[in-house]
Amino acid sequence: MSLDHIFSPLLQLGAIELLSPAPPGWGGNLLRGLANSVQIALGAFGLGLLIGTAGAYGKLYGGPIVRDLMEVYTTVVRAVPELVLILLLYYAGADLINRALEGLGYTRIDINGLVAGIAVLGFVQGAYATEVLRGAILSVPQGQIEAARAYGMSPGLLMRRITMPAMLPFAIPGLANLWLIATKDTALLAVVGFNELTLETRQAAGTTKAYFTFFLAAGGLYLLLTLFSNVIIARIERWSRRGMPSIAEGR
Amino acid sequence: MSIDLVNTTRTQRALGWLQPHRIGLIAIGIALFGSAVYFMRWDWIPNYYDLALQGIWRTIWIMLVTAVLGFLLAVPLGLAQAVGPWWLAWPANAFCTVIRGTPLLLQLWLLYYGLGSLFPQFPAIRQSWLWPYLRQAWPYAVLALTLSTGGYVGEVMRGAFAGVPHGQLEAARAYGMRRWKIFRRIWFPQAVQRALPTLGGESVLLLKATPLVATITVVDIYAVASRVRQDTYIVYEPLLLLALIYLCITGIIVFIFRRLEARIPTRVG
Numbered sequence: 001m002s003l004d005h006i007f008s009p010l011l012q013l014g015a016i017e018l019l020s021p022a023p024p025g026w027g028g029n030l031l032r033g034l035a036n037s038v039q040i041a042l043g044a045f046g047l048g049l050l051i052g053t054a055g056a057y058g059k060l061y062g063g064p065i066v067r068d069l070m071e072v073y074t075t076v077v078r079a080v081p082e083l084v085l086i087l088l089l090y091y092a093g094a095d096l097i098n099r100a101l102e103g104l105g106y107t108r109i110d111i112n113g114l115v116a117g118i119a120v121l122g123f124v125q126g127a128y129a130t131e132v133l134r135g136a137i138l139s140v141p142q143g144q145i146e147a148a149r150a151y152g153m154s155p156g157l158l159m160r161r162i163t164m165p166a167m168l169p170f171a172i173p174g175l176a177n178l179w180l181i182a183t184k185d186t187a188l189l190a191v192v193g194f195n196e197l198t199l200e201t202r203q204a205a206g207t208t209k210a211y212f213t214f215f216l217a218a219g220g221l222y223l224l225l226t227l228f229s230n231v232i233i234a235r236i237e238r239w240s241r242r243g244m245p246s247i248a249e250g251r
Numbered sequence: 252m253s254i255d256l257v258n259t260t261r262t263q264r265a266l267g268w269l270q271p272h273r274i275g276l277i278a279i280g281i282a283l284f285g286s287a288v289y290f291m292r293w294d295w296i297p298n299y300y301d302l303a304l305q306g307i308w309r310t311i312w313i314m315l316v317t318a319v320l321g322f323l324l325a326v327p328l329g330l331a332q333a334v335g336p337w338w339l340a341w342p343a344n345a346f347c348t349v350i351r352g353t354p355l356l357l358q359l360w361l362l363y364y365g366l367g368s369l370f371p372q373f374p375a376i377r378q379s380w381l382w383p384y385l386r387q388a389w390p391y392a393v394l395a396l397t398l399s400t401g402g403y404v405g406e407v408m409r410g411a412f413a414g415v416p417h418g419q420l421e422a423a424r425a426y427g428m429r430r431w432k433i434f435r436r437i438w439f440p441q442a443v444q445r446a447l448p449t450l451g452g453e454s455v456l457l458l459k460a461t462p463l464v465a466t467i468t469v470v471d472i473y474a475v476a477s478r479v480r481q482d483t484y485i486v487y488e489p490l491l492l493l494a495l496i497y498l499c500i501t502g503i504i505v506f507i508f509r510r511l512e513a514r515i516p517t518r519v520g
Contacts, residue, residue: 064272079501080494081459084473088490095486180352187354191466198357202364211368215361219353226352 018210019217026204026214033200034221037186040117040196045182047122049175052129057159059134070130077127083188089120090192113194121185125178132174136167168240176233183225197221291488299479306472307496310461313471317393318457321400326439328401329408343405350402356463358399363391363467392464400457407453411446412438444515451508455501472496 019027055073058066077085094116098108140163148162190199197218205214296303331343350358370376370385384390415438423433443450462473476489 064270065276068273068276076494076498079455080497081462081473083462084490084493084497088487088494091486091490184354187356188463190356198354198360201357202360205364209368212361212365215357215365219349219357219361222353222357223349227348 018204018208018213026208027217029200029204030197030214030218030221033195033197033218034225036114036194037183037196038225040114040121040186040189040194041179041182043114043118044121044125044185045179047118048125048129048178048182051122051126052133055126055130056133056137059130060137074127074130077124078131082124082185083191085124086120086188086192089123090116093119113189117186117189117194117196121182121189124185125182128178128181129175132178133167133171136171136174137163139170140166169237169244172233172237172240176229176237179229179233180226183229184222187222287491291491292485293488295479295483295485295488299475302470302478303472303475306470306475309469310458310471310473311500313389313392313396313464313469314454314458314461317396317400318454320393320397321404321457324397324401325404325408328405329410329412329442332405332409333412347402347405350399351406355395355399355460356466359392359395359463359467362395363388367391388464388468392467392469396457396460396464399460400453403456404450404453407446407449408442411442411449414445415441447508447512451505451512454504454508458497458500458504 018025019030055070059070062070094111097111101108144162144166145158148158153161186196187198189196190202193199201214201218205211208214328343328347331339332347335343367385376382376385419437419441420433423437428436461471465471465474465477468474473493476493479489480486
C-alpha cells in the first residue's frame with residue numbers, strides 16, 4: 001500500500017474549495033455562524049454584567065431576604081449544567097412569556113432565537129459575574145468607600161466614581177475568563193437549534209461529508225476569537241491598572 | 252466537657268443560621284416543592300425508572316473515568332509547563348491553549364464525526380481488534396472529556412507545581428532523595444494539596460460537561476431526560492428532576508472535596 005493511499009482520505013481533496021466564502025464553498029456560512037456566535041456572546045456577557053452588578057450589590061448591601069435569594073440563584077445556576085439550564089430556560093421562558101401575553105389578552109409571539117439565546121446565556125453568566133464582582137468589590141480598600149460616603153456622595157455617584165473604577169483591576173481577570181466562557185458556551189445553543197458557528201459547521205459537514213475539514217476550520221475560528229480576545233483583554237487590563245504599582249513580581 | 256462546649260456552639264450556630272426570614276423562605280421553598288410534586292405530572296417515572304438509574308450510573312462512571320484519566324494526563328502537562336525544557340513546555344502550552352480556546356462540544360463532534368468518518372477509510376483499522384470499540388460512541392466521549400479535563404487541569408497543576416516552596420525540594424535533595432522519590436513524597440503531595448480547592452471546582456465543571464456526550468448518542472442521564480421529553484411530550488418535569496439530580500451530584504462532589512481538604516489542617520493568617 002502506498003503512502004499516498006493512506007494519506008489521501010486525510011487530505012480530503014478540495015478543502016480550499018469547500019471553505020471558500022463564495023457560494024459553492026461553505027466558508028460564508030461558517031463566517032455568518034461566527035458573527036452570530038460573537039453577537040450572542042457580546043449580548044450575553046453584557047446582560048451577565050448587568051445581572052452580576054445587581055447581584056453583587058444585592059449580596060453585599062441587600063437585606064437578609066435579598067442576600068439569601070441571591071445565594072440560591074448563584075448556587076443553583078453554578079451547580080446545574082449549562083445545557084440543562086439552557087433547555088429549561090429556553091422552553092420555560094418562551095412558554096411563560098406567551099402565557100403571560102395570552103393572560104393579558106395579546107396574541108402569542110414567536111421568540112427570536114437571538115434574543116432567547118442572549119437571555120438564557122446572560123442569566124447563566126449573571127451568576128458567575130455576581131461572584132466575580134462581589135469578590136472584586138470586597139478587594140477595594142473599604143476605607144475608600146466609607147470616605148466617599150462620608151463626603152455625602154449618593155449611592156449612584158459613589159458607585160460610578162469610586163467603587164467601579166477601584167474594583168475594575170480586581171474584576172478584570174475573572175471577567176476575562178467569563179467572556180471566554182461566554183464565547184464557548186454559545187456552542188451549546190446548537191443543541192436548541194440556533195444557527196451559530198457549531199451548528200453551521202455541522203450542517204456544512206453533514207452536507208459535504210467533509211466532517212474533519214469543517215470541524216477543524218471551526219476550531220480554528222474559535223481559537224482565533226480566543227487569541228484575539230486575549231490581546232484585547234491584556235490591553236484593557238493594562239488600562240484599568242493605570243497608576244497602580246506593577247504586579248509582575250507578585251505573581 | 253469540651254464536647255459539650257462544641258455542641259453548644261454548634262447549636263447556637265445552627266440557631267443563628269435559622270433566622271425568622273429564613274424560616275419563611277424555607278416554608279416558601281417547601282410549598283413550591285410540594286406544589287410541584289402535587290400539580291405536575293410524575294406518572295412517567297415508573298416507566299423510566301430503570302433507564303434513569305442506568306443513566307445516572309453512566310454519568311457518574313464517565314465522570315470518574317475521565318477525571319482519573321484527565322488527571323493522569325494533567326500531571327505531565329503541568330510538569331512540562333512548570334519546569335520542562337522548551338521542547339516539552341511549548342507543545343504542552345499549545346495543547347492547553349487549544350483545548351481551552353475551543354468549545355468542548357466542537358471537540359467532541361470533531362472526534363466523533365471527524366475521526367469517526369476517517370477511520371472506516373483505512374482497511375488496516377477496520378481489521379484491527381480496536382474496530383469494535385471505535386464503532387461505539389463512548390470511547391470518543393471518554394477521549395474528548397479526558398483531553399478537555401487534561402487541558403484545564405494541566406493549567407491548574409502548572410501553577411500548583413510551580414507554587415511548592417523551593418526550600419522543600421532543596422531540603423529533600425539535601426537528604427539524598429532521588430528525583431522520583433522527591434516527586435512522589437514531597438513535590439506531588441504538596442502540589443495536589445495546594446490545588447485541591449481548584450480541583451474540586453474543576454470536578455464540578457467536568458460533571459457539568461458530561462451531558463454533552465448525549466449529543467453523540469451516549470445514553471447518560473441527560474439523554475434519558477431528553478427521551479422522556481420526546482416520548483411523552485412532558486417538557487418541564489424531566490428537566491426539573493434532571494436539574495435536581497445534578498444538584499445532588501454536585502453537592503456530593505463538593506462534600507467529598509471539603510472532607511479531603513479538612514484532612515490537612517491549614518493556617519489562616
